[in-house]
Amino acid sequence: MESHAPLQIDNFLPYMRDVIRCEQSLHELNLMWRMIESSAKMNCPTEAKTILPTMAATRAGFNRLEQELVTSLVREKVATVLAKIGAKAQYVIDIVVRNLYERTADVGFLATDRELCEFVAGDTDNVDAIRYRLRAYRNKYTVYDEIMLLDTKGNVLVQIDEESPVEGSVDPLLGQTLAASGYVQTFRATDLRPSRKQALIYSQRMLHPQTGVVVGVLCLCFNFEEEMAGVFRSLREEEDRFNMLLLDGANRVIASADRSWIDVGATVPVNRDGSPRLMIYGGREYLVRTFATAGYQGYMGPPGWQGQVMIPVEVAFSGAASNALDALDPASAEGLLTHAHSFCPPLFEIMTAADTIRRVVWNGQVMTAGQRGELQKLKTILEQIGETGNRSNELFSQSIRDLYQTVLGSSLDDVEFVSHLLVDLLDRNLYERSDDCRWWALTPELRMRLAEDEMDLESAQQVSAILDYINRLYTVYTRIFVYDRNGMIVASSRDGEGGNTIVGAALDAATLASVKALRGEQNYHVTPFVPTSLYKGAPTYVYHAAIRAPDNAGVVVGGIGIVFDATVEFSAMLNSGLAGKDAAHAFYVDRQGRIISSTDPARPVGSVLDIDPVLLKLPGGSGTSRIVEDRGHYAVMGCTACSGYREFKVSDGYVDDVLAVVFAYFGEVRKMAARHRQETVLDAGVGGREFATFFLDGAMFAIAAEHAQQALPAQRISRVSLGGRPERVGIISLEQQGEDKRFAWVYDLGHLMRGTPSPVDAASQVMIVSHGGQTIGLLVEDLHGVPEFDVAQIIPTPLANGEGGMLITQVIKANDGDLLIQAVNVDYLFAVLNDPEAPNEPLLQDAAAVFELKLAA
Structure with a gap:
C-alpha cells in the first residue's frame, strides 16, 4: 500500500465472512492446544516433561500466527480492492488528460485556418460555406459538439449547432482569450452553451491573415458528457459494485458513471494517499481511491481535476473468489509459492510461521516416540497432539491457499486491466491521426x-x-x-x-x-x-x-x-501503463504475434512474441489473464484485443487489430514436486515400529524413529567451504535445554541419492539423526509425521542383498499398498559418510572447532 496509516482490522472484519470463519477456527484450535497443555501438566507432569516445552512453543506460535494470519488476510483483501479501484481512478484522469491534450493542438491550428480567419475579419461573407467547413471539421474530429466563431465584441458569426442558437456572449472567457497569445480552457456554465449546466470550451483568438490584428475568437466545445460516458463505459464490469467519478479541484463531482448514485455537483471525500481507511458519504462507508494526473507531454489538464472510484465496504469483498491456482499443476503452484517473499511478504511470513508449527509438532512426536508403554494418560496426550497438529496444518494450509489466491487473483485482474488500458490508449491515439x-x-x-x-x-x-x-x-x-x-x-x-x-x-x-x-x-x-x-x-x-x-x-x-x-509514442504508452511495476514488460503485437512495440530489449520490434496462439484470436474488445512461465520466470500475463474508438476501426472500414500483452514477473521457475502435506494421510498401524517420515523430491521417505532426534529450519545452516564431500552443505547448532552447545555437519540427502544439489526454500528442514554415538543433520524437503507401521508392512526392496549395502533396503507398504515409503538404511548411510577412502573428514571431526574458526574468520 502507498500509505503507512495503520489498518483498523475491526472495521473490515464484519464484511469478510471467509476471514471470520478462519479466525473462529484459529480460536478453537488455540483453545484446544491450551487444554492439551493443561491436561498434560495436571495428569502426567512427570511423564510429559519432555513434551511440555514443545507444547508451550506450539501455543506461543498459535498466538502469534492467529493475529498475523487474520491481519494479513484482511490487509491483502483491502489492498486488492484499493489497487483495483485505484487503477480505474488513475485511468479516468489520465485518459481524459491525454484526450484534452489533443484539443489544445486542435484549437491552435484551426484558429489559424486562412478561410476562417478571412471570414471573421470580414473579407468574405459566405456563412453557409464557413458552416460547411466547420461541420467538415466536426465530422472528422467527432469529439466536438459545437464550434463557434465570434467577433471581438462577442457576437456569434457562425455556429454548427443550430438546435441551440446563440446570438452573442458576455462570458469573461472572451476577454481572456482575446488577451492571450495561446489557448484558453474553460469549464463551467456559460452563455455560449445555454442548454448545458457546464461546458468544456477551448478558445483561441484569431488574427487577420494580412495584418495580424486580432479579429475574433474560435471556440471548440468538447462533447464532455458523451466522452466521459464512453470512458466510464469502457471500464464497466458485468456486476458494477463501484462508482467512477471525475472531480474538480474542490472535490466536486463533475462527471459520474452513475448519477442516481452520486450526482454531479456533490462534494465527496477523497483519498489521495491510498490509505486503507473507510470514508463516509451519504451515511454509507466507502473505500476510496483518488488520483491527480501526472500530465501528458507537459500538459496537466484543467487545474485540480482528479479521477476517483468509490466502492461501498459492504460489497467490496463479495463476489466470486479467485480460482487462480486451479489452472496450475501442483508443482508449478509450489514453485511459485517459493517466491512469496517477493510478491507478498505477509504470505511468506505466514508460511514460515506455519512451517514452524509443523516442525514443533513433528519434534514432539519424535521426542515421545517409544514412550507409549509408560502411561495410558501420556499416550492419550500424544494422540491429542497428533490430531490437533493435523487439524492445525490443514487450517494453515487452507488459509495460506486463500491468501495465495487473493494475491494471485489481484495480480491477474491487474495485468488484464493494464492490457485493456494499453489497447484503449493506442486506439484513442491513432483515432486522432x-x-x-x-x-x-x-x-x-x-x-x-x-x-x-x-x-x-x-x-x-x-x-x-x-x-x-x-x-x-x-x-x-x-x-x-x-x-x-x-x-x-x-x-x-x-x-x-x-x-x-x-x-x-x-x-x-x-x-x-x-x-x-x-x-x-x-x-x-x-x-x-x-x-x-x-x-x-x-x-x-x-x-x-x-x-x-x-x-x-x-x-x-x-x-x-x-x-x-511510433517508436517514441508506443513506448510512452507501454511505459505509462507499467508505471510503478518494476518486474514487468508490455508489448503491442499484431494477430500473428509480431511485436509492434516492446519494453523488453531482448524481444525487439519485428520479432515474434511466444504466447499461446489462442490469445492471438481473442475477439475485439475481449481480454483474459493467466499464470504462465515466460523465459524461465513465473509471470501473470494479461492480454486484450483492441476494439476501436468512436468510429475508428469500428465503422470507418479500417481494420488493423492490435493486442496488448503484459507480463508481471514473480521469480525464476523452480521445478519441484508438490508437497501434498494434507493429502498424504497414512493408514498406520498400532503397536508396530515407529518411523519418522519426510519428503524428498515429492516422494515420502522414512527413517527409524529411534535415530531421529529433532528437526531444525534449514535457514539455520552455516555454510562452510572447507572442501570434503560435495553433499556436505554446512554445519548447524544443536540447542538442547540444559546442555552445552554442540554442532553437527549437515548433508544434502537428495544430493547423496541423485547426485545433484537440492533446492532450499522456506519449507526445507534439517533432520538431526544419530547412530553409534555420532550425530549428523540431513537436509530434506519437508516433514510429515511419526507414524507406527506393523512389521508385516515393512518389506525388503527387490534389489536388497541382505548385507545392507544400499541406502534404501526396505519399503513400507502404507494405505493398503497404495503408497510405498522408502526407508533409509541408517547403518549404510553412516558407513558411507565415514568411509576413510572418501575425500571427507569423519562425521564428528570437531564440528564445533570448525564453527569457531568460521566465526573468527
Missing part, C-alpha cells in the same frame, strides 16, 4: 498549390512552411509531407533534419493507388506497420488522405502523408 490527415488534406493552400500544373520553388517553400507549422503543434509526427498526383513528394516538414531528405522522392505505387481510390474526404488510408525510409528505416504507420482540387472535389491532385512517431 486519422482525423488529422483527413482535415489537413482540406487545407485550402495545399489544394490550391497542388492543383497547379507544376509547383514552383516559392510554392513548395510556402507549403513546407505550413507543414512545419502543423508539425510544431502536433509533435507525435516525425514529418508531414505532401505529394502530387504522380506520387512525387513536393514538400515536407523537417526535411533534411539529420540528413534525411525525402522531397523529390517518389511514393510507392501501391500507396499512391490506394490514395487515389479514396472515395471522399471522410476516407483515409494507412500503410501497414513495416519499415519505411520515411521513418529512417524503422517500422511505423503512415496515414494518408487525398488532396482534391479546390474547384472540383472529385479530382485528386495529390495527397498528404503523416508519419507517426
Whole structure:
C-alpha cells in the first residue's frame, strides 16, 4: 500500500465472512492446544516433561500466527480492492488528460485556418460555406459538439449547432482569450452553451491573415458528457459494485458513471494517499481511491481535476473468489509459492510461521516416540497432539491457499486491466491521426498549390512552411509531407533534419493507388506497420488522405502523408501503463504475434512474441489473464484485443487489430514436486515400529524413529567451504535445554541419492539423526509425521542383498499398498559418510572447532 496509516482490522472484519470463519477456527484450535497443555501438566507432569516445552512453543506460535494470519488476510483483501479501484481512478484522469491534450493542438491550428480567419475579419461573407467547413471539421474530429466563431465584441458569426442558437456572449472567457497569445480552457456554465449546466470550451483568438490584428475568437466545445460516458463505459464490469467519478479541484463531482448514485455537483471525500481507511458519504462507508494526473507531454489538464472510484465496504469483498491456482499443476503452484517473499511478504511470513508449527509438532512426536508403554494418560496426550497438529496444518494450509489466491487473483485482474488500458490508449491515439490527415488534406493552400500544373520553388517553400507549422503543434509526427498526383513528394516538414531528405522522392505505387481510390474526404488510408525510409528505416504507420482540387472535389491532385512517431509514442504508452511495476514488460503485437512495440530489449520490434496462439484470436474488445512461465520466470500475463474508438476501426472500414500483452514477473521457475502435506494421510498401524517420515523430491521417505532426534529450519545452516564431500552443505547448532552447545555437519540427502544439489526454500528442514554415538543433520524437503507401521508392512526392496549395502533396503507398504515409503538404511548411510577412502573428514571431526574458526574468520 502507498500509505503507512495503520489498518483498523475491526472495521473490515464484519464484511469478510471467509476471514471470520478462519479466525473462529484459529480460536478453537488455540483453545484446544491450551487444554492439551493443561491436561498434560495436571495428569502426567512427570511423564510429559519432555513434551511440555514443545507444547508451550506450539501455543506461543498459535498466538502469534492467529493475529498475523487474520491481519494479513484482511490487509491483502483491502489492498486488492484499493489497487483495483485505484487503477480505474488513475485511468479516468489520465485518459481524459491525454484526450484534452489533443484539443489544445486542435484549437491552435484551426484558429489559424486562412478561410476562417478571412471570414471573421470580414473579407468574405459566405456563412453557409464557413458552416460547411466547420461541420467538415466536426465530422472528422467527432469529439466536438459545437464550434463557434465570434467577433471581438462577442457576437456569434457562425455556429454548427443550430438546435441551440446563440446570438452573442458576455462570458469573461472572451476577454481572456482575446488577451492571450495561446489557448484558453474553460469549464463551467456559460452563455455560449445555454442548454448545458457546464461546458468544456477551448478558445483561441484569431488574427487577420494580412495584418495580424486580432479579429475574433474560435471556440471548440468538447462533447464532455458523451466522452466521459464512453470512458466510464469502457471500464464497466458485468456486476458494477463501484462508482467512477471525475472531480474538480474542490472535490466536486463533475462527471459520474452513475448519477442516481452520486450526482454531479456533490462534494465527496477523497483519498489521495491510498490509505486503507473507510470514508463516509451519504451515511454509507466507502473505500476510496483518488488520483491527480501526472500530465501528458507537459500538459496537466484543467487545474485540480482528479479521477476517483468509490466502492461501498459492504460489497467490496463479495463476489466470486479467485480460482487462480486451479489452472496450475501442483508443482508449478509450489514453485511459485517459493517466491512469496517477493510478491507478498505477509504470505511468506505466514508460511514460515506455519512451517514452524509443523516442525514443533513433528519434534514432539519424535521426542515421545517409544514412550507409549509408560502411561495410558501420556499416550492419550500424544494422540491429542497428533490430531490437533493435523487439524492445525490443514487450517494453515487452507488459509495460506486463500491468501495465495487473493494475491494471485489481484495480480491477474491487474495485468488484464493494464492490457485493456494499453489497447484503449493506442486506439484513442491513432483515432486522432486519422482525423488529422483527413482535415489537413482540406487545407485550402495545399489544394490550391497542388492543383497547379507544376509547383514552383516559392510554392513548395510556402507549403513546407505550413507543414512545419502543423508539425510544431502536433509533435507525435516525425514529418508531414505532401505529394502530387504522380506520387512525387513536393514538400515536407523537417526535411533534411539529420540528413534525411525525402522531397523529390517518389511514393510507392501501391500507396499512391490506394490514395487515389479514396472515395471522399471522410476516407483515409494507412500503410501497414513495416519499415519505411520515411521513418529512417524503422517500422511505423503512415496515414494518408487525398488532396482534391479546390474547384472540383472529385479530382485528386495529390495527397498528404503523416508519419507517426511510433517508436517514441508506443513506448510512452507501454511505459505509462507499467508505471510503478518494476518486474514487468508490455508489448503491442499484431494477430500473428509480431511485436509492434516492446519494453523488453531482448524481444525487439519485428520479432515474434511466444504466447499461446489462442490469445492471438481473442475477439475485439475481449481480454483474459493467466499464470504462465515466460523465459524461465513465473509471470501473470494479461492480454486484450483492441476494439476501436468512436468510429475508428469500428465503422470507418479500417481494420488493423492490435493486442496488448503484459507480463508481471514473480521469480525464476523452480521445478519441484508438490508437497501434498494434507493429502498424504497414512493408514498406520498400532503397536508396530515407529518411523519418522519426510519428503524428498515429492516422494515420502522414512527413517527409524529411534535415530531421529529433532528437526531444525534449514535457514539455520552455516555454510562452510572447507572442501570434503560435495553433499556436505554446512554445519548447524544443536540447542538442547540444559546442555552445552554442540554442532553437527549437515548433508544434502537428495544430493547423496541423485547426485545433484537440492533446492532450499522456506519449507526445507534439517533432520538431526544419530547412530553409534555420532550425530549428523540431513537436509530434506519437508516433514510429515511419526507414524507406527506393523512389521508385516515393512518389506525388503527387490534389489536388497541382505548385507545392507544400499541406502534404501526396505519399503513400507502404507494405505493398503497404495503408497510405498522408502526407508533409509541408517547403518549404510553412516558407513558411507565415514568411509576413510572418501575425500571427507569423519562425521564428528570437531564440528564445533570448525564453527569457531568460521566465526573468527
